[in-house]
Amino acid sequence: MAAPVTRVPLARLPALPAASTPEQRYWGKFKSHLLIQEYGAIKSINFSPVSPHDFAVTASTLVKVYSSKTRAVSKTISRFQAPAQSGSFRSDGRLLIAGDEGGLIQVFDVGSRVVIKTWDEHKGNTVNVTRFSPTNVTQALSASDDKTVRLWDLTSPNSTHKFIGNQDYVRAASFVPGSPHSVVSGGYDRTVRLWDSRSAGDHLSMEFNVPAPVDALLVLPGGTTVLASSGPTVYVWDIIAARRVAVLHNHQKSVTSLALSTGPRQGGRRVLTGALDRHVKVYDPATWKVVHGVKYPAPILAIGISHDEKHLAVGMANGLLSVRTRSSGKEKEKAKEKERVLDMIAAGIDPITGMGGPKSKTSARRRRTRGMDYKGEGADMVVEQETKKKKERPWEHCLRKGNYGDALDLALTSNQPHITVFTVLGELRYRNAINAALAGRDENTLRPILRWLIKHLPDPQYVSTIVEVSLSILDLYSHDLGKSPEFDKLMRRLHLRVKQEVENAKQSSLIVGMLDMLLAGSASD
Incomplete structure (x- = not known):
């Protein structure tokens, strides 16, 4: 019997420091x-x-x-x-x-x-x-x-x-x-x-x-x-x-x-x-x-x-x-209580007695339906409930079928391309299928991939994935450099962005070194 198809969960990046202090x-x-x-x-x-x-x-x-x-x-x-x-x-x-x-x-x-x-x-x-x-x-x-x-x-x-x-x-x-x-x-x-x-x-x-x-x-x-x-x-x-x-x-x-x-x-x-x-x-x-x-x-x-x-x-x-x-906290509680009362009134429910509303039962109806909502004791009765199956996303369907290139293209056009592409690339790395997803492309289909790489390269959470994908592109298409002005332009932008990040890393290392020296000097004093 075939195993059930499960959806691919979107990648969760590590939590960043809080944007504000207490x-x-x-x-x-x-x-x-x-x-x-x-x-x-x-x-x-x-x-x-x-x-x-x-x-x-x-x-x-x-x-x-x-x-x-x-x-x-x-x-x-x-x-x-x-x-x-x-x-x-x-x-x-x-x-x-x-x-x-x-x-x-x-x-x-x-x-x-x-x-x-x-x-x-x-x-x-x-x-x-x-x-x-x-x-x-x-x-x-x-x-x-x-x-x-x-x-x-x-x-x-x-x-x-x-x-x-x-x-x-x-x-x-x-x-x-x-x-x-x-x-x-x-x-x-x-x-x-x-x-x-x-x-x-x-x-x-x-x-x-x-x-x-x-x-x-x-x-x-x-x-x-x-x-x-x-x-x-x-x-x-x-x-x-x-x-x-x-x-x-x-x-x-x-x-x-x-x-x-x-x-x-x-x-x-x-x-x-x-x-x-x-x-x-x-x-x-x-x-x-x-x-x-x-x-x-x-x-x-x-x-x-x-x-x-x-x-x-x-x-x-x-x-x-x-x-x-x-x-203050008391004023917030009063505002929430006021909002709750207004919602009850809008639904036709008496805020004091809780009676009324479209879903309330009259006394005669309660008598007729008495006992019908009994579910039994959990130890004696097991009821299987059929859960509604969520619809598979297009790029998930392509991944399941082994159409890795189509899965990457669909991720680039999704509602959340930044995290969806990262999720798909993570799946491709796990399946050792990055080269398969990048092979056989022209400048039009490589353009959105290169733009995504250039945009997210400064984010340290994406660096390892971007480096692996960039090296794969160079291995597959380095012989095409000089043939397409658009492809050459994007590769130059990627190269400049890499140089800029390397320079930023060097400057950060120098600053960290200077701070360590200053802190060591103040500690000795």
Whole structure:
């Protein structure tokens, strides 16, 4: 009795490395992308520390508060006579402080938008930074083009401390977490200064120099690590050791904004940088290496990420506000459940009882057919089920009949020629029939084979098969070189492709050797 004919399975190539890392897949979840056009360049974005983490966007003479639930404007603060600067929330989310280019600082009640405090000591100089203290709800700071950094108290009409010593505009300032009396500042005099309000005199306690003006500062939780953007470079200092621990050179233009991601995620916190080169880059503070990056349509001036790490907002120089929202697992489950309910309704099935639909049985029908679906116990009854035979593919039929040349030609014209041809060639190698499939051909029937070889030669998974087929073609048709311009052209292309791959392999070997030497040298040090 003849053995049954089985289909030839398509070849399965080895699995390649994953196209994306877990970090890239995580940040790729920020998919719900919303673009909003504001009236002017977006100068700052600040998320409220308390749920639901609404965010303030400062642009032109307005500070707009966006709802994190609807991503629409919930409140607009317009009490500014000059362009506004650096609107930011207090730690309880109830107050918002902002400065303007006229030197005025105002504190607003977020709920009613009423001005509850104003200060005007900067006297016509742009107030670049305003921040509430993370620990003292009545304390705030400001940094201005008048070269000063000042501390304020809501109970006082005047500044409580004035830090003098900067030689140029102060463009960045921040409280130091864990140290309520310390403030760090940076500006166009190319210095980063650490101030202590308890010390006498000028209050300066530490100073770092950088090669370019400072546009942004970030102090990591714990208060021992300070990041400062100086041109396209970000410098990282350890305050306790008073030394620089890292230099980040991953941007091509000035870094304008720094943000910290501390939400509930695997792998710990991340540092985000935005620059005029239109890129946002994500760093791992453990290694200070870039783990992800996103490109935007315009130069970036401000970035912010919510404390629950659900919203990523980016402000650009042309007034575009980009808001990306990450979908959580619970929201995905709700979407799937909603889709399932809609499918049941479309099929005429009650989502609650599960009754109805074209395939449901009435009670009378269930009584009549009771027991008819009994299949018996598996140990006592064996039912042979006739399986539907899948149709044989044309090239499989030719292989079974021994028409190897026709099988190869049909594979070249199939829906998946790249893997089908590889499968057929593998079968021909197994049957020692490659020469039989290639013999007796002219330039028209050799052309698709040579083109397939040229196209897939760079793929290392195909190399051994392509080499064997190419050598067979040379053995069979080398005496025909010079007779057909088309055949000669394809053979020259194949020859050039082989030379190119050999050269690439040599260069790769040289690079591997150099890397081995560098790694050996670093290990010895």
